[in-house]
Amino acid sequence: MVLNQEKTQSPFVSNFLANMENKEQALKDFLNDIRLRGTPIIEICPNNQVFKLVTFIWIGDSATTNVHVFGSFPGWDISNSRLTNIKGTEIWYKTYRTNETFVSTYRFSINDQFKEDWVKRSKNYQNDPFNKNTFLYVKNSVDPESKDSLTSILELGMTLDNNDTQTQDYSKGNLEIHDFTSAILNNERRIWIYTPSNYLDKETPCKLLISYDGRPTMTTLKAPTILDKLIHNKEIPPVVMIGINSVNRFQELTFNHDFIKFLSNELVPWVRNKYNVSKDPKDNIISGFSLGGLASFFAAFNHPEIFGNVLSLSGSVHWKKEGYEGEIPWMLQSFKDNKTLPIKVFMEAGILENKPLLDSNKNLHKILKSKGYDVQYNEFLGGHDDIWWQNELPQGLKYLLNN
Template identity: 25%
Template sequence: MGDDVLSPRIKALFESDDPAASEARLWAELRKDGTPLIERCPDDPQACLVTFLWKADRPVEQVRVVETVSGLPPQRRSLAPAPGTATRFLTWRIRTDVRTTYSFEIVDASGVEHVPDPYARVREAHDFAALATPGVPPLRSVLVCPDAAPLSWADRRPDVPRGTVVEGTYDDGRQVWTYLPPGHDEPSAPLGVLVVLDGHAGHSASTVLDNLHAEGKILPTAALFVQQDDRNKELACDAEWSRHLAEDLLPWARRRHPLTSDPAATVITGCSLGGLCAAYTGLTHPDVFGGVLMLSGSVWWDPDTLRAYARLADPTAAAADPAATVVGGRSRTPVLIDEFMRADPVPTRIYQEVGTFETGPPPATPGQVHASRHLRDVLTLKGYDYRYREFAGGHDETWWRSRLGDGLIWLRGSGADA
């Protein structure tokens, strides 16, 4: 990400003797080719010029781009009006391998509205409950720079057989959906298990599993999509919830479906807080979960950090207890890292991915990527069998949907790809 610059196409619009006619030609091309506008950076082969564009159909006060990679304040994400036109634009230098979900924040007299880019060349139906935002459409706009890594495991393929998803209600009333791979309704041997936290019936992991099975990339694997009642409690290194998963919920599922009890074939996965819980559960119950698949796991998490941040953000708390809101207090090692440091190594294999640009926002201190690197170093020193990767993005489902497949190939691979 670099300083704001002026796109050659937008520069031509500024210099036109007839801005309205130039604007009409520009938007005719954009409607055909899609947005944002992506141009190679003439002085840097590893960067491109990305121009986010919005054509106002009503008076607006501001249009801001919302994405997962810049970490910039609102004023640096605002689109500027092109004089004599209804077009607003914002051009950034961006690395050519970046991929990010984005949307627009429209501010007008009636309030703030979040909308996808109506002309986005790439759109995805995102479904991870961890990032669900009220009022934001599920069809998300995605910026894919020219050298971004291809992602395909989560794309529905018309020629691939689909597994079945069976709904069930667990003893405590929560919903649990079970995915069974195609042709394995009555398998000759128990199926491997993938426990998906923040689960729901339409989770794209079903498509990922269908594609992996069709290509023979993984051994036959079922999935349990587990609904969270209170994710901020259950997924935050909660010993009782992890015990519940290992000792209650999995045996319940095995009584209903032909699922293995072999820990080497049992994987737990989640993104964000779900990734934190997956790693904590794998550490504390290695006799049940032999594989952990973390996608942008919230390794930074610590209750003291959250409490301090809440006090700083609450003026009434600051007034009531000024000493408790001192800036600069030392933070302790995040809980998950501390747990792995203190515990003897366990035979659980760990696949960990995080975005290179996951450096915040608060209260993620240390930043997600920095905490993840710390955990990676601890796993190295402890001698774990693990794989660590970073992707050129932020805290973003557009990466998680497909990288789930890469992690499963490593953890459940059927051959050379394992």
């Protein structure tokens, strides 16, 4: 639970304000303290010790007009994200109160005038210079202006294993990139292809994993490294993975029947012709995060004879289908109204997700259980966040690939 600052003041900030008579020394001590302690500043709430206070701090300059903080915590509400400037200084801060245990990434937006333009805002993000705990976003290989970037991590009451397996000694699979032309969609997109170690020596067909958001899944979420580790440890059988880049993500991943035709009539036949993969739907997974989770359910719903498994991480199953006016989201209603399909499902969402998404995932799980589906639903201690999707992806693969 996140509450506004209200009358709850950070003791750390209060102490600084109380020493402002000697401003130069107070500023010096403040900067030394945040360099030593790191930020955000975490404190027990003096008014109610059940809660903790989380104080985000930004040191601006004379050109700084506003500072906002965004992330699964404290959230994405623009009106609740703005930091306060301490008059006569270049210090900006905001304190939040919470009784939750979680891990979240967050970032600052400085001189933010973007209103609801989140694409422009995302290009303005900066990580917290006083927080050494960071998560790497890998640059876009097809964008010459793209760079690797870091975002800051807030761990409150727990730590998270981010699957950093680079130092382990095991054979690595191969990763290729292919530009795939679709006659159905009349466009070209990049696909990422992972084949496991010793793939050419394998007589038994590999399992097939097709994932939306190919580039971030293969790079930021470290899917090849995760597969290498799981296959090496014999936690899953050998897998060929196809990561699909989007041309127009919002259009393609929201109930797009042409995109489903592209998958079933072009991409899957091409993969089966070129790679030694199983044609049994029980061996095929369609996966994605956010809208990719919604699209995974939609693909399996329309073609269970191809996709016998769905792996959905923070799936946007609450998404409104154009022209549909039902009381519950279209994806939920569709599974409720139709016969049980031969689909196995692994689905997760975080406690810090927006309410419509979290509630819809809970309700879809109930519907699937009531219809007799083989389904596992977990709630993780975070939100709509790559750091959690990277952490939870192995759990989904192990559940779905071990029949």
